[in-house]
Amino acid sequence: MDKPRVQRLRTRHLEPFATDADGGKLPGGVLSLRRGLRLLELLGEGEGGWSLADLARQLDVNKAIALRLLDELRHAAYVYRDDTSETYHLTYKLSNLGLRKLSQTRVLDQTNGVLRELANETGELVRLAVVEPEQRLTWVLAFTGARRSLHIDPNYRLSIGYNTHAAGKAWLAQLPIDQVWPILLREGLEPLTPHTKTDRLAIEADLKQCQMRGFATSDEENELGVRAIAAPISIVKLTGERHCVGVVSVAAPTSRMTQPELEGHAPLLKATVARLGDIWPMDDKSQSIPPIYMNAH
Numbered sequence: 475m476d477k478p479r480v481q482r483l484r485t486r487h488l489e490p491f492a493t494d495a496d497g498g499k500l501p502g503g504v505l506s507l508r509r510g511l512r513l514l515e516l517l518g519e520g521e522g523g524w525s526l527a528d529l530a531r532q533l534d535v536n537k538a539i540a541l542r543l544l545d546e547l548r549h550a551a552y553v554y555r556d557d558t559s560e561t562y563h564l565t566y567k568l569s570n571l572g573l574r575k576l577s578q579t580r581v582l583d584q585t586n587g588v589l590r591e592l593a594n595e596t597g598e599l600v601r602l603a604v605v606e607p608e609q610r611l612t613w614v615l616a617f618t619g620a621r622r623s624l625h626i627d628p629n630y631r632l633s634i635g636y637n638t639h640a641a642g643k644a645w646l647a648q649l650p651i652d653q654v655w656p657i658l659l660r661e662g663l664e665p666l667t668p669h670t671k672t673d674r675l676a677i678e679a680d681l682k683q684c685q686m687r688g689f690a691t692s693d694e695e696n697e698l699g700v701r702a703i704a705a706p707i708s709i710v711k712l713t714g715e716r717h718c719v720g721v722v723s724v725a726a727p728t729s730r731m732t733q734p735e736l737e738g739h740a741p742l743l744k745a746t747v748a749r750l751g752d753i754w755p756m757d758d759k760s761q762s763i764p765p766i767y768m769n770a771h
Contacts, residue, residue, distance in 0.1 A: 512532075513543055514553075552564065585750055588746060589617050592746045598618070599619075599724070603645075605721075612634075613634065637677055639696045639702065639723070643681060645706060687740070689740045690705070703723065706721050707750045707751050707754060
């Protein structure tokens with residue numbers, strides 16, 4: 475490759491793994507596993523493949539170590555090597571595992587039509603993130619409006635910045651404040667653009683506004699040239715408690731839509747998440763998610 479494939483946003487949510495939580499050295503097998511998982515995450519980023527040198531540089535290891543890890547992933551059929559370009563790529567095996575998981579939870583069956591309708595109505599990128607039991611938010615589906623010639627890449631950012639992305643804010647606004655800050659400190663608060671909020675008071679004011687309006691906003695806070703709104707999906711358990719199980723976001727290029735114009739889609743977005751909440755599949759995973767604290771902030 476002509477230049478290193480190094481991007482500061484790419485590894486934002488990949489924490490250092492040289493030591494364990496107590497500061498001691500990790501066993502060799504655990505360290506190798508973590509490096510292998512990081513390789514999979516890196517290979518899932520970007521449009522093209524990665525060279526051995528670039529991957530080794532991202533892992534901060536020599537090429538011999540990176541090559542051994544890649545050989546194991548190739549043997550397990552998660553990675554393949556393009557001999558012409560001498561770059562490494564993910565196979566479809568990993569995506570098949572994800573699709574299998576989505577199929578098991580019936581999320582695909584329940585949400586596809588509703589989200590596609592929102593994308594066509596707004597003409598913009600619509601994405602669904604689900605809440606994981608261990609207090610994480612993960613993208614699972616994306617749809618782009620059919621009537622636009624210019625689209626945001628549905629995979630333009632695989633990680634979710636909880637203080638920068640509208641989806642992250644929409645989720646955090648559903649949690650008690652004593653749960654919000656451990657999550658933010660775990661994921662990091664470094665500014666991604668000049669518009670990123672990192673001040674505690676500013677972040678908490680943002681979350682409070684989200685609670686009052688029913689949706690969150692991000693105006694070039696996560697990516698220059700992109701603004702978004704997002705709203706939480708909540709379900710009601712038999713106990714009467716309301717739980718946030720996911721978030722839907724609508725993102726648009728700043729060159730096409732002003733923030734007030736994008737926020738004009740908020741009623742449609744909120745109607746969409748209300749529909750999803752009514753049809754959301756109830757399973758053990760959603761039952762294990764903590765309840766919403768609407769007056770937490």
